[in-house]
Amino acid sequence: MSHSRIFLFLFISFNMFGNVPIAKTPIPSRKAILKLTALAADNLSESKFEQSLANSRLALHYAINGNDDCLIAESYNTIAANYEELSEVDKAIYYYKKGLVYANKTTNDTIKNALNNNLGNMYCFEKNDFDVGINYYKKALEYSTNIANAGRVYITNMNITWAYFYKGSFDKGEPYLDFINKHQKTDGDETTIVAANMLNGMFFTNKLKFDKAELFFKKAIELGKQDIDKSDLSYAYEEYAKLLMKKGDYKRAYENLALYNSITKTLRDSNKLKRANIVGVNLELDEYKRKVDTIENEKNLQFVSLQKSIVIVVLFIIAMIVVLLLLYSVYKNYSFKKKKNAELIIANEELLLAKEKAEEASYLKSQFVSTISHELRTPLYGVVGITNMLLDEHKELADSPHLNSLKFSARYLLSLVNDVLQINKIEENRIILESLTFNLSDEINLIKNSLSFIAKSHNNHINVIIDPTIPEYLIGDKLRFSQIIINMVSNALKFTNNGEVNINAELVKIENKAHFIEFNIQDNGVGIAAEDQEKIFDKFVQIGRKEIDYQGTGLGLSIVKRLLELFDSTISLKSKIGEGTTFTFTIAFDHDPIKTIELINKIQVDLTSSEIFTVLVVDDNKINQLITKKTIEKNNYKCTVVDSGMDALELLETEKFDIILMDINMPLMNGFETTKRIRQKGIITPVIALTAFDKEEITEEALSAGINDIIIKPFEPILLFKTINQLLYKTDETVIV
Structure with missing residues (x-):
């Protein structure tokens, strides 16, 4: 063209x-x-x-x-x-x-x-x-x-x-x-004037200014007739015909369209003639393309070959230098090899000794964690159990914020003890998040009420702002979430006096079933200096101890950071000395009405039974005996309690029970040995271990002793009765997992 x-x-x-x-x-x-x-x-x-x-x-x-x-x-x-x-x-x-x-x-x-x-x-x-x-x-x-x-x-x-x-x-x-x-x-010429007028005609046609457009088209056609090249003239006729069609002047539109077709045909015939004269050229085009590519390839191959030659020479020189260096190195190494061998023998002996000490220290640490875990869980079982007993026996206290706060705090303390004592598990990502149905607003307000005594001691007020678009029921690990919020809010309260702590939850994004909720914990307390803001997430770090005696272990924010990593989340903060601090993090919870109903149905287990079962409780702790017995009898079961494994063996000689609840850590004869002797007598009564030991620590020995299942204290009564029903009615395989 x-x-x-x-x-x-x-x-x-x-x-x-x-x-x-x-x-x-x-x-x-x-x-x-x-x-x-x-x-x-x-x-x-x-x-x-x-x-x-x-x-x-x-x-x-x-x-x-x-x-x-x-x-x-x-x-x-x-x-x-x-x-x-x-x-x-x-x-x-x-x-x-x-x-x-x-x-x-x-x-x-x-x-x-x-x-x-x-x-x-x-x-x-x-x-x-x-x-x-x-x-x-x-x-x-x-x-x-x-x-x-x-x-x-x-x-x-x-x-x-x-x-x-x-x-x-x-x-x-x-x-x-x-x-x-x-x-x-100034810049156009006779080769562009036709097109320029035609473009103006097209523009004013679009603006429905037909008279002005027609003037431009007529001028384009007049100038195009004088030009040797008729291609722009043909386009002018075509666009002018479009204008006439819009005006309803179909006759003139047809005439101009005919002129366009005539010129186009002439140009096309001319091109055909031109191509006919060079028909042989097209037959050589592909071969020509290959030759052009060959020229470039040959040049590239020559360049690559030259580069390879240079590389070979350089590599040869380098190889010679390396050989000489190696010979020198062999000589030097041989001369001091004996000396280093002697040093290595001494170092290896020291390393073996250090390895043995490290293994011994690791074993002692594990033993310490296990012992402390047991010693802390046992009294916590009493606190949780007695709290439940008070709520059951004194219905008028059901709405008591103090008793509810006590129960919630005890449960949280149990979880916190577990996390602190097993922080190595958190760091190794050995904790698996659970999927539980919960109400976000209820959880946060429960946390607010449980921390009210800290707020009052510092003359603070807690404000909770929940985005109304957040679904009523979410699915996620509510216990880990509660630990995060409690740590954050209690920290804010401790470092704020006569002020406010705001808990904000806002729905920021929805992807399929995942609802991304951004949480802001804001206070107007003492603030954190810029140079300290990175340190506060380290273990055992407590900023401000020199000035004010803030209580705590220094593990709170470290645990928060690691728990958020389990939720695939991170935490950020903005703070200024004397103005307060804002912590921000986002957690994605699922919202699935169908799955929520399924989870709720799983929780709502029908424990009613017309049959009365007899339960033997073997436990040396009087408080635990009381709590377990009350829990059992509340479900209309008959309960007998003995203080030791020897007493249990003696009683089983004369009486028969439907289920045995066995403590593990007892003097003289522990729960494993007691269960072994029960099995040696041919007694097949299901045995459930009620223990404060970590489940992973005792599973293998429990299976070997003949124990059917393990429940860790403190426990929810519903879990106990569900396990008992499974064992008694054979509704599920009695395999410890």
Whole structure:
């Protein structure tokens, strides 16, 4: 196409690439290659395709050998132009893009402008991909502005206008049309005037200003008749016919459309004739493409071969140096090997001794953790159990905030003790989060009430703000979540006096069933200095001890950080001395009404039974005996309590029981030994271990002794009765897990 969608390949001048380094190969000279590329472009303008391709291929060969990126880009531009004239659109785009790769390696904006403009022509008016084409046009406009070529700036603005109008984006094309109208007299010429008038006609047609549009179309047609190239005239007839159709002047519209078809046919016949004269060229195009690629491949292979030769020489020199160094090193090593061997023998003996001590220390640590865990859980079982007994026996205390806070605090203390004593498990990610149904608002308000005594002691007020869009029931590990909130809020209360602590929960995002809730714990207390803000998440760190005696172990925020890692979350803070601190973290809880109902149904176990079972409790702790007996009898079971394993064996000689609840840590004869002797007597009554030991520590020995299941104290009564029912009714396999 030779109209104002200008085809920029006839732009070469011998001094335009003066800023590009001259090729290293002196023969042929760069000037000779430039003449060859100019000749190829002239051949193309005269439709001498075979000659143009031959000359551009030879120029490309010389340019590649000379590593001249600018001339390589120019040669590819001419090759692509030949393909475009021969209607090989995809091949033309391929070589335009290849030329652009080399052009982008140079600082020459002229060749970059030409290639981007030509690619814009191909995508807009051959591929009808206007978005891609307009992007290329805009790059061409940038380069034509850089080289201060007013003519090319004008042509590129016209191309962009035309593309936008063909796309139907008249508002986007209007600024470019304004530029054309403003610079037509100074930068336009007789090759662009027809298109400029036609574009104005298209614009005013779109604006429904038909009379003004018709004036522009008539002027475009009048000027087009005087031009040798009739392609723009044909487009003017076509667009004018569209205007007349909108006006309802169908006769004149048909006449102009007929003129458009006539000119288009003439141009098409002319192109057919031209292609008929060069029919043999198309047969050689694929072979030509392969030859062009071969030139580049040969050059690359030569370069790679040279690089390999250099590498081989360098490696040989390095190898010789390494051999010499190795010989020297062998000599030196042999001389001091005996000395080091003696030192290593001593070091190994010390390491073995240190290893044994480390293993012994690790064992003692495990024993210490196990003992402390047992000693703490046992009294906590009493606290939790007596609290439940008070609530059961004194219904008037059911709404007592003090008793509820006591129960909640005891349960939390149990969980906290477990986490503190097993912090190594947290760090090794050995804790698995549970999926429980809970009400977020209830949990937070329960925490608020349980911490009210701390708030009152510091004259603080706790505010709870819950986003109403948060679902009523969520699914997640509510106990771990409660630990996080309790640690954060209790910390805020301890470091705030006569102030406020705000607990904010806001739903920030929903992805499938996951509801991401952002929590902010804000206080207006003493604040944290910037240099201390990273330290506070370390274990046993307590900022401010020197000034104020704040109680605590220094583990709270460390545990919070590790618990949040289990939730795939992190914590951040903003603080300023004297103004307070805000901690922020986000946790994703599931909301699944169906799953929630299932979980609730699992909790709601029907423990009623018309049959009365007899239970033997073996425990040496009087408080534990009382609590366990009350729990059993509350479910209408008969309960007998003995103080030791010997008493249990003696009683089993004369009485029969449906279930045996066995303590493990008892004097004289522990629970394992007692159970073994029960089994030796042939008694198959199910035995459930009620123990404060960690389940993982005793599972293997419990199975060996014949114990059917293990329940860790303190425990929920519902878990106990569920386990008893499973064992008695054989509803589930009695396997300790």
